[in-house]
Amino acid sequence: MSAPETKSKSKPLGPIPAGFGVADGVMTIAGTKVTDIIAQQGGQTPLFVYDRALIARRVADLRAAMPPRLALHYAMKANPFGPLLREMAGLVDGFDIASGGELGMALNAGLDPARISFAGPGKRDVELQAAISAGVTLNIESVTEAERALTIAERIGINPRMAIRVNPDFGLAGSGMKMGGGAKPFGVDADRVPALARAIVDTGAQWRGFHIFAGSQALSADAVIETQAQTLELAARLAREAGVGVPHLNLGGGMGIPYFPGDTPIDAGAVGAALADRFAALPDELADTHFAMEMGRYLVGEAGVYLTRIVDVKTSHGETYLVTDGGLHHQLAASGNFGTVVRRNYPVAIATRFDAPATDEANVVGCLCTPLDRLADKALFPPAQVGDIVAVFCAGAYGASASPATFLGQGPAGEVLV
Ligand SMILES: *Cc1c(COP(=O)(O)O)cnc(C)c1O
Secondary structure, rough: OOOOOOOOOOOOOOOOOOOOOOEEEEEEEEEEEEEHHHOOOOOOEEEEEEEEHHHHHHHHHHHHOOOOOOEEEEHHOOOHHHHHHHHHHHHOOEEOOOOHHHHHHHHOOOOOOHHHOOOOOOOOHHHHHHHHHHHOOOEEHHHHHHHHHHHHHHHHHHOOOOEEEOOOEEEEEEEEEOOOOOOOOOEEEEEHHHHHHHHHHOOOOOEEEEEEEOOEEEEOHHHHHHHHHHHHHHHHHHHHHHHOOOEEEEEOOEOOOOOOOOOOOOOOHHHHHHHHHHHOOHHHHOOOOEEEEEEEEEHHHHHHEEEEEEEEEEOOOEEOOOOOEEOOOOOHHHOOOOOOOOOOOOOOHHHOOOOOOOOOOEEEEEOOOOOEEEEEEEEEEOOOOOEEEEEEOOOOOOOOHHHHOOHHHHOOOEEEEE
């Protein structure tokens, strides 16, 4: 009999996105060594670095893949960093916001309110009023929200721009986060939409059409294609039943990025080709419609890197721990505590030994006093020392703004667009 397996099996890391280089063994972002970027920021770690050229290339590639008739919107909850928002303003056709706070950030960044739409359940009266005053399109989430918006609009004497967010009877198959299909806090159930659309149009409000968002983080082009076909059919049917036009149709997004071992990029070309076919054979109700897709992580997720410094290297019961000055308070998703059931490793590397062979198994942990604070479990890395910089990839979306930065009194990480 063979000896029992005693050595633990290393766990794989997620795929490192394309676009990062190496110089003298040190990882580069936009051609600059991460150590120099950190030095330029006064030596501050942890630090989020966003590469504007990678974002621009992603948007350009997506435009090339999609029919020209399709507008691209940025869902700013993925990353509301001011310089990044201003960069996006020159790249995309519109913005989707989900709170009054995001409205303020968008207006501060100089974004044109006419290109902004506001979705999200639980819009407060003050948020509705601010959005109506600014001329932002409201994606109405319920009959009662429509009533509140119309009342406020009448009181302040502004004709509101209103679309209805539809809760479709289908979800996006295989998506990380289903946002449609069955009971949901989002949108108006499809069967109640015609009456509401009719009522809104009858008030004389500026009717903007429908917003149908079925899910997020899909890597299957077929799933997105199928969902878009259903979305177009649903929008046409609702318009027919309501007897209203569809000036705008926001098709949602859904395109995801590879985070985990075995994930492969979605085939944007296939999604675009299928959409072009659909646009070539639209039902009459949608013949003059402006179409948009809204995306967050697909546009910016892979262009961001979280850099954190190793402050201690220790062993416990034979395992190595690389203890960093960062953690889940900035990178909740990488720790496995943001919408995942089974924790898997994000792409993580020792940025200061970027081209050295990965020979040693180690755990990368954060500095928080909780066992949840893990950045990589039992993965192979080059031998690392105190002072080395760890890079956590796919940090451009749902990092800084979707993590509990004040936990344990830590405070936010630095952020820079290069
Ligand atoms: C979160 C959200 C998005 C962005 O999702 P991503 O997965 O980052 O592309 C788009 N639209 C709506 C309505 C959302 O809630």
